[in-house]
Amino acid sequence: MDAKDILGIPKTQLPTTQEKKSRPQKEPQRKPDGISREVYALTGGLAPLMPSIDVSQLKKRPPSDEKITWQWLPFTNSARKDNLQLYHWVRVVNGVPPTGDYSFAKYNKSVDVVKYTDEEYEKYLTDPMWTKEETDQLFELCERFDLRFIVIADRFPSSRTVEELKDRYYVSRAILIARAPSPTDVSGHPLVKDPYNVSQEVERKRALSMVLSQTKHQERKDAEVLAEAKRITDSRMASRAAEEPEMPVASHVGSESADRAVVLGDTVSPSSNIQLPSATVVPSTSIIADSASTLASLRMLRVYLRTYALEQMVQAASSSAGLRTIKRVEQALQELGVNLKPKVPTKAVCAEHLELRKEILTLLNLQKQLQYKEAEGSSYRDGSYIDMPGTPKRSQRAGDQDRTFVPESINFGGERVGKRDQKRKGPGRLSEAPSSPAHKRPRKKASDL
Amino acid sequence: MEGEIEPVDCASASKPPRIEIPKVPDDSEKPIAIKRLKDVEICVPIVYGTMAFHLGRKASESQSHRWTVYVRGATNEDIGVVIKRVVFQLHPSFNNPTRVVESPPFELQECGWGEFEIAISLFFHSDVCDKPLDLYHHLKLYPEAESGPKSTKKPVVMESYNEIVFPEPAEGFFARVLNHPAVVVPRLPAGFVLPTPVPIDSVHGKGRGDTKNHPLSHWFMNFSEADELLKIASARQQVQAHIIKLRRELNMMNGLPPPPNPASGHDYA
Numbered sequence: 001m002d003a004k005d006i007l008g009i010p011k012t013q014l015p016t017t018q019e020k021k022s023r024p025q026k027e028p029q030r031k032p033d034g035i036s037r038e039v040y041a042l043t044g045g046l047a048p049l050m051p052s053i054d055v056s057q058l059k060k061r062p063p064s065d066e067k068i069t070w071q072w073l074p075f076t077n078s079a080r081k082d083n084l085q086l087y088h089w090v091r092v093v094n095g096v097p098p099t100g101d102y103s104f105a106k107y108n109k110s111v112d113v114v115k116y117t118d119e120e121y122e123k124y125l126t127d128p129m130w131t132k133e134e135t136d137q138l139f140e141l142c143e144r145f146d147l148r149f150i151v152i153a154d155r156f157p158s159s160r161t162v163e164e165l166k167d168r169y170y171v172s173r174a175i176l177i178a179r180a181p182s183p184t185d186v187s188g189h190p191l192v193k194d195p196y197n198v199s200q201e202v203e204r205k206r207a208l209s210m211v212l213s214q215t216k217h218q219e220r221k222d223a224e225v226l227a228e229a230k231r232i233t234d235s236r237m238a239s240r241a242a243e244e245p246e247m248p249v250a251s252h253v254g255s256e257s258a259d260r261a262v263v264l265g266d267t268v269s270p271s272s273n274i275q276l277p278s279a280t281v282v283p284s285t286s287i288i289a290d291s292a293s294t295l296a297s298l299r300m301l302r303v304y305l306r307t308y309a310l311e312q313m314v315q316a317a318s319s320s321a322g323l324r325t326i327k328r329v330e331q332a333l334q335e336l337g338v339n340l341k342p343k344v345p346t347k348a349v350c351a352e353h354l355e356l357r358k359e360i361l362t363l364l365n366l367q368k369q370l371q372y373k374e375a376e377g378s379s380y381r382d383g384s385y386i387d388m389p390g391t392p393k394r395s396q397r398a399g400d401q402d403r404t405f406v407p408e409s410i411n412f413g414g415e416r417v418g419k420r421d422q423k424r425k426g427p428g429r430l431s432e433a434p435s436s437p438a439h440k441r442p443r444k445k446a447s448d449l
Numbered sequence: 450m451e452g453e454i455e456p457v458d459c460a461s462a463s464k465p466p467r468i469e470i471p472k473v474p475d476d477s478e479k480p481i482a483i484k485r486l487k488d489v490e491i492c493v494p495i496v497y498g499t500m501a502f503h504l505g506r507k508a509s510e511s512q513s514h515r516w517t518v519y520v521r522g523a524t525n526e527d528i529g530v531v532i533k534r535v536v537f538q539l540h541p542s543f544n545n546p547t548r549v550v551e552s553p554p555f556e557l558q559e560c561g562w563g564e565f566e567i568a569i570s571l572f573f574h575s576d577v578c579d580k581p582l583d584l585y586h587h588l589k590l591y592p593e594a595e596s597g598p599k600s601t602k603k604p605v606v607m608e609s610y611n612e613i614v615f616p617e618p619a620e621g622f623f624a625r626v627l628n629h630p631a632v633v634v635p636r637l638p639a640g641f642v643l644p645t646p647v648p649i650d651s652v653h654g655k656g657r658g659d660t661k662n663h664p665l666s667h668w669f670m671n672f673s674e675a676d677e678l679l680k681i682a683s684a685r686q687q688v689q690a691h692i693i694k695l696r697r698e699l700n701m702m703n704g705l706p707p708p709p710n711p712a713s714g715h716d717y718a
Contacts, residue, residue: 239580298616299616299617301616302578302579302580302615302616302617303573303578303580303582303613303614303615303616304582304613304614304616305582305584305611305612305613305614306492306611306612306613306614307611309614332688333684336684336687336688337680337684338680338681338684339677342677342681343610343672343677344610344672344673344674344676344677345610345611345612346494346612346674347492347612348674348678349674349677349678349681352678352681352682352685353681355685356681356684356685356688359685359688359689359692360688362692363688363691363692363695366692366695366696366699367695369699370695370698370699370702373699373702373703374702
């Protein structure tokens with residue numbers, strides 16, 4: 001504000017910063033009549049064109065012809081088994097208190113847990129895994145807790161899984177069927193209609209927990225794979241109108257992928273009745289997987305250009321690499337005198353080119369590893385395994401390492417970098433610290449070969 | 450019924466290509482299922498590009514060059530065995546910019562002054578593939594270097610080598626092109642039974658489809674796979690040598706004994 005004074009800029013009303021000034025401005029615009037401003041603001045502030053709430057209605061409501069009092073009266077609850085009498089405020093109209101049961105009594109629902117007689121137990125329910133006492137306990141808990149199996153499992157004296165308990169409880173289905181005079185009588189009963197499948201349930205819950213515990217990374221990969229699968233099935237649908245080939249389903253690689261396959265299979269299969277291509281069950285983190293799925297999708301095409309295939313494979317191979325790394329690969333290719341895109345892209349040339357790119361990636365990774373190792377600090381190196389007489393402290397190098405990580409360029413042939421000191425290190429390493437022939441590190445020795 | 454048919458005589462050591470017989474649909478209106486050869490790849494090496502001659506004294510503002518755009522077999526064999534027709538899509542400023550060439554040699558000649566991108570669509574015979582394949586080429590009229598007076602004799606040539614790949618060719622297609630010089634076809638194991646080839650109707654009446662004696666053939670570029678392979682192989686060697694070195698260094702830093710190095714007899718202590 002003072003700045004504005006100084007500058008002589010006319011003071012504009014900024015609603016966020018100048019509250020004191022804006023309030024008087026709001027006053028004449030205020031519409032509410034009879035209710036406070038804050039309350040009116042709850043309805044949406046200043047009056048809309050079509051008033052959504054009739055303001056006048058907000059204040060006056062009570063019907064005038066009845067006499068209303070509020071009294072503190074006792075009440076009983078039919079839902080209770082004891083005759084506990086409690087008190088509460090009751091709205092009395094013209095001296096007549098309200099009739100009827102306690103309004104919340106109707107919510108006291110419970111489950112009809114099947115009760116078996118001992119006979120029935122002997123006939124239908126004997127089970128090597130369960131004693132009668134346990135079964136009785138179970139059913140009692142079921143009744144008490146309205147089939148809330150999580151609670152029941154918790155309260156159950158011996159440790160049983162929820163699925164085991166459910167499985168045992170749902171055996172009461174057998175009782176129902178047995179009791180019924182004919183099968184059709186009970187077929188409508190939910191217990192009979194949908195039998196409990198223990199193994200399926202166990203599996204389902206395991207798959208669910210796998211999905212729930214997925215990391216973000218896995219989620220993304222799954223989404224990618226799904227998108228890829230969709231793309232593949234779409235392109236296949238489009239190009240294979242006449243034929244429905246059988247796709248080989250790849251072998252499940254580990255239970256994790258199997259679970260994903262279960263999940264994926266369930267979600268994707270309703271949309272197409274063609275079996276999913278192998279791409280969908282591939283583990284998400286390997287480059288081999290990406291290449292395999294790229295190959296699969298290439299085979300899906302009726303025709304393609306060799307250069308296109310190479311592009312796809314290169315992309316798949318560098319899928320885990322960042323843009324910077326890819327640029328460095330290209331730089332390396334140039335230094336090696338290799339065309340970024342082969343001039344004569346035959347099958348053999350493309351294959352070799354791809355392998356070269358992969359090898360360069362490996363090389364870059366190794367370089368990075370090496371640099372990180374070096375940067376790990378002097379203490380690591382001073383206590384080295386090999387006795388090095390007269391090795392100066394690495395502290396003079398520490399300064400270099402504190403710099404932000406600068407990737408070294410691969411140098412093949414040494415044509416381009418003029419100042420490289422040939423003596424000190426082998427090809428492929430730009431020297432960072434001034435060379436000194438007194439350094440007798442074994443690492444150097446190796447590279448001197 | 451889906452199934453695999455093994456070839457009659459499995460004498461070869463390599464995995465024999467399986468014939469994939471897809472489900473034959475019950476609906477008789479659907480096209481008949483095509484038998485395809487899995488794990489068999491038919492490859493057609495092609496070269497496509499442009500050649501531009503400056504018109505010299507006959508040049509005008511609007512027409513300074515006479516150029517040809519074409520698609521030919523990489524070895525100058527007749528690609529009409531695979532390609533039925535080629536559609537060249539020119540710059541909209543040309544009359545009828547969509548030019549269709551129904552028979553080989555698949556080329557088009559025009560006059561103009563400007564450089565632009567030409568879209569080339571390859572349409573294949575019905576037993577080959579029902580989808581076209583698109584290529585793109587930038588028409589180059591002016592040479593890189595300003596090398597003295599523009600010659601009307603020497604054209605500016607820009608060609609690209611590529612290979613058309615059919616990953617799962619139909620049996621009939623395979624049988625038809627099995628021995629054609631324009632097509633690269635892998636050998637099938639002995640005893641593999643193929644249907645008798647059905648010749649396609651071609652508009653080949655006039656002249657030949659190959660470009661071996663093409664008037665401009667001496668300007669065609671040479672594409673040598675060997676050179677490139679050599680370059681890449683030597684590059685790979687260099688990279689592999691570096692990798693070995695770095696691995697050794699890393700292992701030394703980790704205190705591990707150096708990995709056995711089969712290539713060298715180096716001894717270092």
